[in-house]
Amino acid sequence: MSFSIAELLAQHSEDKFELHEKHLNNQMVRVLKTIGYDRNYKRAVGQYLYDEQGNEYLDLLSGFGVFAIGRNHPTVISALQETLTLELPNLVQLDVSILSGLLAKEILTTTPENLEKMFFCNSGTEAVEAAIKFARYTTKRAKIVYCEHGYHGLTMGALSLNGEKIFREGFGPLLPDCIAIPFNDLAALEQALSNKDVAAFIVEPIQGKGVNLPDDNYLVEVERLCKKYGTLFVADEIQTGIGRTGKFWAIDHYGAKPDMILMSKALSGGFVPVGAVAMTQHIMDTVFNRMDRAVVHGSTFSKNNMAMAAGLAGLEVIKSENLVEQSATVGNDIIASLNALSTKYEFLKEARGKGSMIAIEFQAPKSLTLKAAWAMLEAANKGLFCQMITIPLFKDHRILTQVAGHGMNVVKLLPPLTLTQKDRDHIVNAFDQTIAATHQVPGTIWDLGKNLASHALKGKAGK
Numbered sequence: 001m002s003f004s005i006a007e008l009l010a011q012h013s014e015d016k017f018e019l020h021e022k023h024l025n026n027q028m029v030r031v032l033k034t035i036g037y038d039r040n041y042k043r044a045v046g047q048y049l050y051d052e053q054g055n056e057y058l059d060l061l062s063g064f065g066v067f068a069i070g071r072n073h074p075t076v077i078s079a080l081q082e083t084l085t086l087e088l089p090n091l092v093q094l095d096v097s098i099l100s101g102l103l104a105k106e107i108l109t110t111t112p113e114n115l116e117k118m119f120f121c122n123s124g125t126e127a128v129e130a131a132i133k134f135a136r137y138t139t140k141r142a143k144i145v146y147c148e149h150g151y152h153g154l155t156m157g158a159l160s161l162n163g164e165k166i167f168r169e170g171f172g173p174l175l176p177d178c179i180a181i182p183f184n185d186l187a188a189l190e191q192a193l194s195n196k197d198v199a200a201f202i203v204e205p206i207q208g209k210g211v212n213l214p215d216d217n218y219l220v221e222v223e224r225l226c227k228k229y230g231t232l233f234v235a236d237e238i239q240t241g242i243g244r245t246g247k248f249w250a251i252d253h254y255g256a257k258p259d260m261i262l263m264s265k266a267l268s269g270g271f272v273p274v275g276a277v278a279m280t281q282h283i284m285d286t287v288f289n290r291m292d293r294a295v296v297h298g299s300t301f302s303k304n305n306m307a308m309a310a311g312l313a314g315l316e317v318i319k320s321e322n323l324v325e326q327s328a329t330v331g332n333d334i335i336a337s338l339n340a341l342s343t344k345y346e347f348l349k350e351a352r353g354k355g356s357m358i359a360i361e362f363q364a365p366k367s368l369t370l371k372a373a374w375a376m377l378e379a380a381n382k383g384l385f386c387q388m389i390t391i392p393l394f395k396d397h398r399i400l401t402q403v404a405g406h407g408m409n410v411v412k413l414l415p416p417l418t419l420t421q422k423d424r425d426h427i428v429n430a431f432d433q434t435i436a437a438t439h440q441v442p443g444t445i446w447d448l449g450k451n452l453a454s455h456a457l458k459g460k461a462g463k
Helices: 005-011 016-023 026-035 074-085 098-108 124-139 186-193 218-229 281-287 305-320 323-343 368-380 384-397 421-438 444-461
Strands: 041-045 048-051 056-059 117-121 143-147 178-181 198-203 232-236 260-263 275-279 348-354 357-362 410-413
Touching: 016 026, 056 421, 074 305, 098 117, 098 275, 098 305, 117 124, 117 281, 124 143, 124 198, 124 232, 124 260, 124 275, 124 281, 143 186, 178 186, 186 198, 186 218, 198 218, 218 232, 305 323, 323 348, 323 357, 323 421, 357 384, 368 384, 368 444, 384 410, 384 421, 384 444, 421 444
Parallel strands: 143 178, 143 198, 198 232, 232 260
Antiparallel strands: 041 048, 048 056, 117 275, 260 275, 348 357, 357 410
């Protein structure tokens, strides 16, 4: 009897949550069931998910930005199928591969001209780990500066640069000599660099947690200050890169030239994990400076043929379908359309972002009835109001979104770059109706709010 994945899926079609409860993270299953997200998805195409009843869901998370070209893109599937049938030598560790050379060449056509070399790995957090090591070896300094509320991954080195307390709590001691400063604060950065003992400043051009935008001159001044004090400027574009913000790289909005760009997520095409670091010739030549140091940093599965093929095919889709331009056009239209609703609704503070990286922020209202309802939720758990947006969006409009970070009243959208005008209209209308419902106190949506507050208070009591 031949082995069949299709048969396995058919045999266990109803076992997904039970398997996870028994063998994996049962808390994740509890979360999904509590908020009503426990669906059995059977199919995915482009920006859409389909459940066992055939209901269509618009996915505005895209696997936290992984599926920039949409799910199951036929071009990438074809490239991977072809790669499997070619019987190529793969991971011949005492060799170099053609596909990795081609992918490196293709990526470097998109980066600032000062970046001439590539290092491949398996994930975004591995790219961060590599940047820490490369910066320390190149500068012969130990300190790394990062930003409060930043996010760079969850392995121990990357976690040491994580600006969110909830991810760090209980996992210490972390790497020493890692210093947090406020984002978008040039005075704080100069003070941190002024002793000329910092190896690297690692920063997201646009912060993922909250979609916090820098001032127009911030990143160019970051580049200047880093050069002044001999610190390497590392742009973490793991989420913001490869068309997400309506430019190929988010730094392209600001004209900055970092010493390293970190990438992953969209580079995979949504199929085979891949991460990478683009860097200057000087960094590469310093770290790998002798033949006996040719293997001082690497990863067993990096540069594997499937990952490289996925990367090449994904970049071809981005280019041939003009998805960077589409991201800018549709994403900026969504931001403008949502901002136009702020005059109608007290709870809505603003929509912001660039391209298809979008935040919708909510605020305390002025009306007494609304203010009291808001205060009730905030007392139970800061940022809980956003669940009253994301849950109805999912339940009533079949739109998948997320809260932008812990304790934030911000909903975040990271949709595929393939959204259509129809999708745009659906998004704006769904937000309009959902936000309108929050202004009806009492009302059905506030019954949800009371249940959420009750769960939050029980959770606090159980700690």
